[in-house]
Amino acid sequence: MMHNFNSDPFYLTRSHEFDWNGNESAGNGIQHVDSADITSLFSMHNGIKASNASGSLQFGGSLGQFEKWDDPIVADHTSNHNEKLVKLAQNREAARKSRMRKKAYVKELEMSQKRLLQLDQALEKARHQAAKQRHSIGRDDAFDRAHARWLGEHERLMDELRSSLLSGEGDDTTVHLLVDAAISHYGDLHGIKSKGAGSDMFHILSGTWTTPAERLLMWLGGFRSSDLLKVVEKQMQNLSLSEEQLVCIFNLQKSCQQAEDALSQGMEALQHSLTLTLSSSSLARPSSGDVVDYASHMATAMSNVHTIQSFLNQADLLRLHTLQQLQRILSPCQAARALLAINDYKARLRALSSLWLARPKE
Structure with missing residues (x-):
């Protein structure tokens, strides 16, 4: 017959006996516990739970009371464990941020590489378009081809000059030979332009064989000598010029400016004369019988054009003369740096033109 533990005030339990040192005795008998003892046990159990919640462990009855554990070894172990957890969390957060920064940096590099590739493709496309445009309007193709070959050889000479200066291996004699070349x-360019002007003076004068940015600053089929000297002037600190050299360059720039002003005034007078000649009323009605008057005016216009061609030739001679004078004033290394500065200036203008042609169209 099964015993009813819910209705019986007594129930069986295993007897555990403890001595005062907390050791379990050998008693294994079965004993009855009455209701009062059960109430006492539950009270002791609830006391233990409440003591744990408040930070102290208490036992009632004859076992006495144990205060909160305050062993310094245990406290130090707990503190070190918490510090390790905090440090581990900080290291994980730092590693996460480092991975994010690395990922963003790699992405930025990829985007920069992509933009550079697109820019390079746009520049190459713009160069092809500019070359195609120059050859599509029936211009002097012979001059354009000759100038393209001259430009390629010029870049090769500039590269040799730059390499000689950067390596430090080239002595004054070597640099002097490169500057002479x-x-x-x-001088070869002057000959090519002179021949081209004889074939089509308007083509050379308009500068349609150059890039748009170069044409913006063009004067009589090329750059002003005074402007090129200003480019050299920006490099004077790097050239370490003497006082005598500075005076010579100043006088050269002044003489160039005077020659340019004279040619500009002459060109303005010729253009004005050409306008008046071609706007004459007798040219409007050549069939009226005054053929002699018509021919006379057209001869005057042709004379003006020939004079303009002469001015164009003088402007090219002025540019060549300025470079030759600059070579005489400067040492071989200084002249080499001056030539490189002028070449870099023109290269930046060509790059500006390519960027402009490759810009997004609205």
Whole structure:
């Protein structure tokens, strides 16, 4: 017959006996516990739970009371464990941020590489378009081809000059020979332009064989000599010029400016004369019988054009003469740096034109 533990005030439990040192005795008998003892046990159990919640462990009855554990070894172990957890969390957060920064940096590099590739493609496309445009209007193709070959050889000379200066291996004699070759090459350009002007003076004068940015600053088929000297002037601190050299360059710039002003005034007078000649009323009615008057005016216009061609030739001679004078004033290394400064200036203008042609169209 099964015993009813819910209705019986007594129930069986295993007897555990403890001595005062907390050791369990060998008693294994079965004993009855009455209701009062159960109430006492529950009271002791609730006391233990309440003591744990408040930070102290208490036992009632004859076992006495144990105060909160305050062993310094245990407290120090707990503190070190908490510090390790905090440090581990900080390290994980720092590693996460480092991974995020690395990811963002790699992404930025990829985007920069993509933009550079797009820009390079746009520049190449713009160069092809500019070359195609220059050859599509029936211009002097012979001059354009000759100038393209001259420009390629000029870039090769500039690269040799730059390498000689950067490596430090080139002595004054070597640099002097390279500068002589570069100046002589500018003389070849004068010959090419002179021949081209004889074939189509308007083509050379308009500068349609150059890039748009170069045409913006063009004067009589090329750059002003005084402007090129200003480019060199920006490099004077790097050239370490003497007082005598500075005076010579100043006088050269002044003489160039005077020659340019004279040619500009002459060109303005010729253009005005050409306008008046071609706007004459007798040219409007050549069939009226005054053929002699018509021919006379057209001869005057042709004379003006020939004079303009002469001015164009003088402007090219002035540019070549300025470079030759600059070579005489400067040492070989100084002249080399001056030529490189002028070349870099023109290269930046060509790059500006390419960027402009490759810009997004609205």
